Amino acid sequence: MRQRMSLLLTLRFDILGLHRTDRSFFCLCGTREKERNDMTRWILLLSLSLGFALPALAGDDAYQKLSRQGMELAYNLRFREASSIFDRLIQLDPAHPRGYLLQAVSLYYRYQLEENHQEIEQQFLDFSAKAIRVAKQRLRDKEDGLDALFYLGTAYMYRAAYYAWENSWLKAYWYGKAGIASLEQVVKRDSSYFDAYLGLGVYHYYTDILPKYVKPVTFILGIKSDREKGLAELELAATKGRDSRAEALLFLGSIYLYTEKDYSQALRYFQTLATRYPQNPTFLLFLGENYQKMGKSALAVETLQNLLVDERARQFPVLMASAHFRLGNVYLGLKRYKEAIEQYNLTLDYTERSTGNVRWAKALAHLNLGRSYDLLGERTKAVEHYKQVRKSDHKHAYALAQERLKHPLPAKATGSLTSKTFDEIIEVYREALAKTKANGTSRRGRLPELTYHIATALYERAAYRSAATKYERVLAMENVPTPWIKPWAHFYLGNCYRKLGEVEKAKVEYQQAYRFEDEKLRAEIERIRRAM
Template sequence: MACLFLAGTATAQEGDPPRRGASITIEGSILSNQELIRDAERGLHHLYNMEYGPADSVFISIENRYPDHPVGPFLRSLVSWWRILPQLESGEEAQDEAFYDAMARVIKRSERMLDKNRKDFDAMFFKGAAHGFRGRLRSNREEWLKAGKDGKAALEYVFEIAEADTSNADFQFGSGVYNYFASVIPKKYPIVKPILFFFPSADRELGLRLLKQTATKGRLIQTEAVYFLLQIYLIYEPDFQRAVRYASWLTGKYPDNAFFRLMEGRVYVKWSRWSRAFKAFDEVTTGHAAGKPGYTDALASVAAFYTGRYHVQGSRYDEAEISFLAVDGLTAGQKKDSRFRIEAALRLGMVYDLQGRRQKAERTYRHVLDMRKNGDSHKRAKKYLKSPYNSQ
């Protein structure tokens, strides 16, 4: 559902005729200002490379240039967002307040503009986008009621902005997100069907076409579109060649982005290309050891987890033990046990069994039972306490 909260930035669907009575126009919009677009692109390039300081400097200059416009706080909120994203698994919320404050400023400035002109394109665009991103984080934080309210507010602007009937590729992103995910999520997660019953109908093929249009021709939202397509071909419609293509695009354009590098590694894991996956995870491990910006303990723990699995695949149990223990060390300060911390502990016990170190294995399985349940983690730990794990 979090994906649907981003649909607040949608506009007219590609190929649709102009709607009767359309009263919204992009004429005069700040988003038509090419100087602004170039500056924003420069800041976003810094941001996606996890160069937070340079990105924020560019966005501050934009905010100073347009002090009453929502564009400045919106762009600056993305710096907080990209500090949050690598930490999501850890439950770390240190950047949440700054993010929410920035989104509140976006909404407040947008509402002031709407008070003067209720069809102001910029105000509708940024207010919808702010609700979309805020709803996405609230969904990640499992604040479902608040996330739902943001989602409803964002969705309201999907159809309002659609009246503008623009062909700008960036503006197709929200419509692409909504059309695709509102089509496929009910099939993958039937539990949400009753909720989506009240949503407008959606078109999967249209959604894909619009996302690909943004990924190909977009400027400000191109990277987001590529990332969503990667998720689609990794999770919803597994396709190795397409997933690799989008992952390679992201890591090629933003080589210092640890989050994208991990995603690339997970693509190779899904299709059991372990040696190639190891290279991606090793780059994250190396970047973390060097203290590179964005190479957080949380992301390093994910890299260590998959590195441990890689060593198990090659029967290198001593190396696997080191990797799984590294996960435990890197996640020790988390507010809640991440799924990678739990799974690493379980697999560490399995490694001890394979090494014939039964007492250590039993202690590790009991440790897993002290953690929160993650999938069938408790069931498997109890199973291996009764009978040692055997890879056969």
Template sequence: MHFRWTVVLIGWLAGLSTLLANHYVPAPLDELILTGKNYLYHANFHQARQTFLTVQQQYPDYPHGYFYTAYMTLLVYSQNLSNDSLRQALEDQISLAQKVAAAFRKKNRQNPDAIFHQGLIFGLKGVLYVLDRSYLRAYWFGRKAIRYLEEVARLDPDYNDTYLGLGLFHYYVDLLPRILRFVVHVLGFEGDRVLGKQELQRAVRGGHYFREEARLMYILFTYFMEGEMQQSIAELKRMAADFPENPIPQLLLGYHYRRTGKLKQALEIFQQTPEIYPELLPQMVNIKYYNMAVIHFEMNRFDAADSLLDYLIRLPTRKSIYYQAAIHFYKGLIADLRMDRPTAEWHYAKIPRHKQSKYWYNAVQMYRKHPMDSLMKAYVMARNLYLGLQFAESLERVEKVLARLHAGVKSTHPDLPYLVRDLQAIDYFFLGKPRKALELYAELIPEISRMEDKVRKSWIYIRYARVLYSTGRFKEAAQMLDRANDVDDDYTHLIVKREEIIMERKQAQGK
């Protein structure tokens, strides 16, 4: 989850730095900007930064160089959120860029370039609040930025780069949690996912400086939120071929293959992914080794996973709160599977109740409250087989656990009977037996109101909804997604929104 939004954020940061078509910019400045962007695409981070500093030195009255200096610092800060001195430097750079942009606008009242750069600075501030997970504040600064973008679009409708920012904003607002969407609606602002996609497409087709950023963002939204995997992955492969030095397309491809169960292929991609600037972009390196460890875990290779996690801990890269929590989750779970409860409890206790680690805090509660036993261990290993697309093997293990439960064997985990039956049902679905899956879920769903773990209960509703809408039962699927949304977990809310989008498309295709 955090990986997808880390990459989305990096793409968004780039997307916020859209410029006007080159006829608004002096030709030498235009050339410098394009040179810096080319360095950035090919992961030559130091040369890109130096180029943008040169812009600042050669064009001190233009806001471009100051903006790009702050922009690149923001990229680095997004990977080092606990670095207070870097945060202060970034805020100082944004403040300076804002002053230069205001002075430039004063001298160039009707120049779209001047108007646009004032919007960019508000965009940078908005991203800072996204990093802080203060989404309503992020919305406010985003809205201020959008007002400038809208003015630019009115002055020059063919300014295609501006549609990247407009598209991101309109799409983002449509993804806000329901209560926040209601608040911004009352205030007179609307998100529009469909319009956002169209605007992104326009930037992809006609963007001057930011066609590649628009291309990446369109891939991310269509993949993560629209579920259009085939189209997205084909375009992502082309991007990886265009920029082989850049790890982002490769990391995304590896993530795709891991999440779709092609674990060996995913492992090969992560092993081949270059490690760039670990001191500046540490999370890129952390993402690589973390995913390799998770792949081994999902292959039931717990010793190999543990070794990779230890290697990741020893790396001198700064770990975000999210990745610290993720490491402790898997280290604790591996210790639990080895029946080493003291070590497991030590790791579990290290996961804070923090907004950046909320996903892992929620995930660990079941294991923290209840000791591992042989039944839960068998379930974890069966679920890993399911994640690796070994549905028959997973089902065989699941039904052995069910047989023991039916024979009267008790588990220390009160939710285990529900989790096992959920896995049994979804295994049958992927084995091509949707009717059997529906029967099993119909028996299970009335009982899960008793579950202790509210997040895992929501995910049972989500999986049942997928089976329902895959068999054309859209109304019932919508009801299950409504139930799934009734939980205090941002990631679950986001997945519910994605499932609603996918279901809407499937329903339209069936008409």
């Protein structure tokens, strides 16, 4: 019987908030969220999604029982106790890759979640390399057959994920290719080895949604991509896999939450996982964000608060920082600014306690503290926090902070955005626009942004023809000081035309938007093109 260790501990950059940024104040409340515009993060998202669970050794019942005991400890984030058991597995059978591989998996997630990175990092490299050597030897000795091949592929994939995390892209792709090649051999020899479809599905899906200008790299490296095939393979693993069901549900939930943006579908997967594994708090982070994106703020608050009081979560500063940051975002969207500020300050507290990679949280917490104080009309405090956003911690958060230092929006206007009363938003921005025009040329730099926000409010109200007129006005302006406005104006103008049934005009605008070097924008356009 094949049994594999579920990666119920996955914390991708999406969840931790590394990508999280915005293009307008609509993003402030989650209405129009954008991810960080950095090509390497697209590749990282792909590579980090290639880790999966581990096959088990068929045979000795005592060995199997000990394996399951270690895995259960790992499920509950009790890594050190699990590690002791995996060491015992190695002692019992040093010629089998299973113990080494389980140890490597545990270390990989400890490396992401815990402190003492250098020590854990080296241990992961040693154990994963040993698992590969032992798996290859078993294949040479013609032992275990498909299971040994599956072990080998899995070990390769964890190495790929590690090197992607470290920005070593060529190594990440090399190990990823080797892992996929092993898994493809598995299903070629036995198409009913359904657990192998998990890794294949993730790989095929994420390589296909990379922006088009990255595709030549994947072609040169021999990477095959097929979005529909990938989704089908993941569904196959989720419904027919013996031990891959939890991982398949996790990746499907993440895909529908972050990429496909089908929040109802994503919710179905995450609710299943949270119910099936109530002792693992990491699923609550996904579930809380899912509720937020669906506009179910009360459920989002309740879910994230449950995570924050979980004793297992408290062991990991990076998880706690992310949860406090997410809860702050929910409160910000509810216009509960003082509670948002409290959560962002707690985020900062956890970044101070951690020696891990939580600089992103520090930058984004300061950025949103600045926004929160702006919404309260406390400009001096807002400026203090904007100034604390460091470029070295998060380049895009830094750019947004610099923009808000130069061009703050009226607190009345930004506050109204969080309530989604778009008529009020339009009126407030029109008042601000009139005042800006009245102030003469010294304030004319704000005209494009204010007009853009009026257009976006009209778009959200489904007044597509009026919104299109406003976006066209923005695009006709010269010397627009804020670089993101025109690309996204083209994009939303295209959306307006598409909603109005003017598909050819929409295609022209999408093409214009695609010319700008904005990775997230290009990904959004490609997603729409696939659906057209």
